[in-house]
Amino acid sequence: MKTRQLINNRTGKLIYLTVSGNFLIASTGTKDKLRTSEKEFENYDEACKAFIKRELEAIKKGYN
Numbered sequence: 001m002k003t004r005q006l007i008n009n010r011t012g013k014l015i016y017l018t019v020s021g022n023f024l025i026a027s028t029g030t031k032d033k034l035r036t037s038e039k040e041f042e043n044y045d046e047a048c049k050a051f052i053k054r055e056l057e058a059i060k061k062g063y064n
Contacts, residue, residue, distance in 0.1 A: 002048065004055055006063035015058050019047045026054060 002019040014034070016027040024047045027036045041047040 002051060004051070006055070006058045008061070008063045010062060013063075015054075015063060017051055017054055019044070019051045022047055024050045024054070 004017045006015040012030060014031060018025040022041050022043060023038055025038050027034045029035050
């Protein structure tokens with residue numbers, strides 16, 4: 001399992017990313033109100049690629 005928590009200090013928003021098996025689970029929003037989405041991939045490697053892509057997109061938007 002691979003997990004990462006990203007925070008945008010300017011807006012207070014959070015992103016929790018998790019790879020579990022073939023699934024990428026993303027929880028986004030504020031500490032009090034998170035929305036979770038889950039996406040299934042063909043295999044673990046594809047889920048990890050999507051994890052990295054989503055992580056880099058968040059970093060570009062000011063998350064750290």
